[in-house]
Amino acid sequence: MTNTSPPVVNAAEFEQLLARVHEIGREVVAKHAADVDQKARFPFESINVLKQLRLLSSYVPAEFGGMGLELMQVAKLCEVLGHYCGSTAMIFAMHQIVVACVIRHAQGSPWFHGYLRELVQDQRLIASATTEIGVGGDLRSSICAVEIEGDRFRITKKAPVISYGAAADDIMVTCRRAADSPASDQVQLIVRKDRGPVTLEPLSGWDTLGFRGTCSAGFLLVGEGATEQIQPAPFADILQQTMHPHAHILWSSLWLGIASDAVNLARAFVRNEARKNPSMPPTSALRLADADSVLQGMRSNIYLATIDYQKMMAENNVDAFSGFGFAIRINNLKVASSNIVVDIVNRAMLICGIAGYRNDSKFSLGRHLRDAHGAAIMVNNDRIMNHNSNMLLVHR
């Protein structure tokens, strides 16, 4: 259930890994980012190279053959990828969120042990089907229920969104425990396309402003599998203890990467300007100083939450991260990061001026800005703040 083992990848090795990820970021991920964005297509080149580096199993404990990275390290990987392609970073983060649910809640299950080993060996990409048409975005309600017959199950789910559902090898599906269960009595199960049948009938496309490469289309999912593929723990626990904090921390981390890259572009722009008249710093230098300070605040907020949560996990302090206080804090982190990423990219845009506004300049910030807006929209901030306002009525 826990990740108490010491980090398998020490600080020096992790620095090497990061340097390698920066390298593939520049050489592969960034190179295809514009095409991925323009065509709203899956970034298969980037995901393939992440598989080659065995990064899809970077969070899997070493006992199953994974890299055994700590959350802080996985968050850093998301951040680095965010520098080069927001969609690739989102896909990587969403995959790790599902992996986290398995490694933290399914370690009592021999089937999931075997699954983790296969995930490592085959670098399987896992998508997630949590929301459902008809529940209004509430993760804690399901309409669909798993139908069990003997040792087999069948699931039918109308999902308004399954990010990279078409490209994934496997899909983690949230559903009611049984046909007579209430909407909130949910479990999670994995359907595998290689042990199907699993069919995905498109219900809607994904032509959005940003994060276009996540291909988060809607599908009617019909899948079958062995009952062992149903996670033993209740979804309520998985969500509260693992999925919710991992999601908001890893998403925030990749948004930090987007913000950080925007500030880097702004810095390069200001430096170019400053060269023209070295004795007189350009006005934009002051804006850059402001943007950098806001970025530092964003980074500190995310790092601190990540370190605290990682410590709670290491201590298996279930009480600490099950309370309202922790949920409120994680929600605040998400809302703050998603708002501030837009603010920072805006600042970078004002600094770069027309060069940032153009789509054909090396300082172009169009994709950054469009992706940044997805942060507050794709998991709606108002819904999150509604939850917080409810919890705050009783929490002190």
Place this chain on the structure above:
Amino acid sequence: MSVEKIRGILLQHGRLSVAVDQIANDGDLYKAGLTSLATVGLMLALEDQFNVEFPDSLLSRKTFSSIDSISEAIAQLQK
């Protein structure tokens, strides 16, 4: 050639308290009044004139300590 160019840039952007032609190539520029803030303008002008970009690793006190060390850094960047 590059040393003369560096001297010209130092004259314009170094904000030194000593005349540039009185400083030897290996003379300490900080003793001649160079401040870390002034190295920013100096570096930007060097980048512009020599068409190079200083990486963070070269943004040290040592790089700007003398005309020789600046010249060495630029030679390294032009490789």
